[in-house]
Amino acid sequence: MGLRITTLRASSGLAANxxxxxxxxxxxxxxxxxxxxxxxxxxxxxxxxASGQGVNLRVVGEMVLAWVVTIPATLxxxxxxxxxxxLPGPAAYVAVGAVLFVLFGWIGWAMSKALxxxxxxxxxxxxxxLREPVAVVPHIEGRGPLM
Numbered sequence: 001m002g003l004r005i006t007t008l009r010a011s012s013g014l015a016a017n018x019x020x021x022x023x024x025x026x027x028x029x030x031x032x033x034x035x036x037x038x039x040x041x042x043x044x045x046x047x048x049x050a051s052g053q054g055v056n057l058r059v060v061g062e063m064v065l066a067w068v069v070t071i072p073a074t075l076x077x078x079x080x081x082x083x084x085x086x087l088p089g090p091a092a093y094v095a096v097g098a099v100l101f102v103l104f105g106w107i108g109w110a111m112s113k114a115l116x117x118x119x120x121x122x123x124x125x126x127x128x129x130l131r132e133p134v135a136v137v138p139h140i141e142g143r144g145p146l147m
């Protein structure tokens with residue numbers, strides 16, 4: 001997650017983890033449902049901004065859009081699947097089987113396009129880049145990844 005949103009260093013990575021854990025345990029302790037993925041992504045984004053590394057706003061925007069679309073999309077899909085299961089006779093089995101066939105085909109296609117270990121390894125900064133000191137007070141220059 002830290003490779004596409006921002007570049008994490010040891011200190012900013014620790015801050016992101018502490019932030020996510022605090023949010024998750026705090027919400028859980030109060031009985032509030034929380035998405036661990038949302039908490040982790042938000043913590044990584046906050047750490048990137050606070051450390052002066054900046055964030056890729058395109059990636060953050062895509063994540064937020066996915067979060068907003070997920071609940072209504074699952075509502076529509078759930079309603080449609082219920083409607084298919086109440087069809088009379090064997091039509092329900094055929095309809096649901098067809099949907100599952102398409103779904104598994106799409107999952108197989110998506111898995112063939114997924115990132116592989118070598119893709120992720122290519123994005124990891126070199127040892128020299130990671131050893132480069134970061135200013136204690138963040139100073140963001142130009143537009144860089146903040147566009």
